Amino acid sequence: MESGYFSEWLKSYRTYLRMRNYSDRTLDSYEQVIKHFAFYVWLRRHTEVTKLVFYWKDLEKARLDTGVDVNLVMITDFLSFLSSMRTYKPKTFHRVISTLSSFYRFLYTQGAVVANPMVGIERPRIKQQEVKYLKHSQVLQLIDSIPDERDKLIVRTIYATGVRVSELCNINIEDIDFEEHTIRIRGKGDKIRIVFVDDDTLAAIRKFIGNQIMGPLFAGQQGKNISPRAIQHIFRHYAPVGITPHKIRHSYASELYRRSKNLRVVQENLGHTSIKTTEIYLHTDVDERRQVYQQFFPLSGTVEKPPNV
Numbered sequence: 001m002e003s004g005y006f007s008e009w010l011k012s013y014r015t016y017l018r019m020r021n022y023s024d025r026t027l028d029s030y031e032q033v034i035k036h037f038a039f040y041v042w043l044r045r046h047t048e049v050t051k052l053v054f055y056w057k058d059l060e061k062a063r064l065d066t067g068v069d070v071n072l073v074m075i076t077d078f079l080s081f082l083s084s085m086r087t088y089k090p091k092t093f094h095r096v097i098s099t100l101s102s103f104y105r106f107l108y109t110q111g112a113v114v115a116n117p118m119v120g121i122e123r124p125r126i127k128q129q130e131v132k133y134l135k136h137s138q139v140l141q142l143i144d145s146i147p148d149e150r151d152k153l154i155v156r157t158i159y160a161t162g163v164r165v166s167e168l169c170n171i172n173i174e175d176i177d178f179e180e181h182t183i184r185i186r187g188k189g190d191k192i193r194i195v196f197v198d199d200d201t202l203a204a205i206r207k208f209i210g211n212q213i214m215g216p217l218f219a220g221q222q223g224k225n226i227s228p229r230a231i232q233h234i235f236r237h238y239a240p241v242g243i244t245p246h247k248i249r250h251s252y253a254s255e256l257y258r259r260s261k262n263l264r265v266v267q268e269n270l271g272h273t274s275i276k277t278t279e280i281y282l283h284t285d286v287d288e289r290r291q292v293y294q295q296f297f298p299l300s301g302t303v304e305k306p307p308n309v
Contacts, residue, residue, distance in 0.1 A: 004112055006038035007064035013106050021190040023166075033099040035064065040078050042066040052081065068107055072117050075100070079121075097121055133250035134243065142239060151234045153204050154218060154226075158245055160201040161185075162252035162270055165228045165245045171217040172225075173209055178202060187271040195269055257281045 010031060017027055042063040043052055082096065101118040108116045134142070139159050146152040158168055167185050175184040181202060182194045197205075209217070220226035235244055249270070257266045267278040 004068060005065050006034065006041070006068055009068050009107060009110075009112060010034055010038070010064065012110070013103055016106055023188065029095070030099045030102070033096050034103055037078055037096075037100060038064045038066065038068075040081065041070060041074060044074065044077070053085075056081075056085075069113050070117050072120065075117050075121060133247055133254045136251070136255050139248060139251050142243070146238050149208065150218065151238065153201075153208055154231060154234060155238075155248065156201055156204065157197075157217075158248045159252055160197055161195040162249050162256070163195060164188075164249065164271070165231050167271075168231065168245075169218070169225050169228055172215060173212055173217055174214050176202075176205065176217070178206065185271070188273075191271065193268065193271050253278070253281050 013034070014027055014031060017030065022030075040052075040056075042065070043056070045066055046063075079093065079096070082093070097118070101116075101121070104113065104116045104118045107113045143152055143156050143159070146155060154168070157163070157171075158165075161168075161183060163171075163183075163185055164187070167187055170186055171183060176197075177183070181197050181199070183197055185193050185195055187193055205217070216223070216225040218226040220230055231245060253266050253270055256269065257263060260266070263275065263278055263281070266281060267275045270278060272278045
């Protein structure tokens, strides 16, 4: 069977992903992984193994004119090669494996390969990291410290709604329903969800936009929607080192779960496709665990002894 070259199928795969509403950023990330793998395959088929590292340093000369049909050994050799370079973390390996798995599922359904070589590839374990976030009072303190009204409102809106930076940038005034206290958000994969907004934040938004009824909520250059880079700059200017928009999103999720104990609502508000992504917030409620410990563990000194003890 004629499998075709990576250069041919990469274009078709990108079109396929675009039809499924993947963002340009995701498309670029997937394409980069596949190009790296294609270059590795080309090198293995056209050069000596001992020269891999030498040629790998010049990816500008990457060749894609080699067949996509590979076996499991080629996949495992590629992953071993990446590991030997000592520049790939477990999360990066997850992304590489996920991308290649998706690519070869696509090729298999298109009849380009007789078998999916990614079947049976195990993903490396990622050490669970504690979610770091600011407490409610700390977020309010950060917001109050910002003198610029627009920048203050940007940070407050992220905390009030839990939206991603890219989602915040794309909010238009017509997306806001002041009567229902909601904002219509276009999330990953162009999925639409509704987030809720408190009275004070809505009042600040109404004051900020004045008589405008359409257009970007936060405008950047040439009147277009503000860019994520501009928001990152705001945080670097006002926030303590290490405090990012994503950590403010964590603060929103952690506070909402801590007070509600409703993980499903947190999931939907954040726009998580899988609730497993949201489950990281199950481990953030230290206050609740402290209360249970003090109430029930006998060595805590505050537990009432049960009868007949």
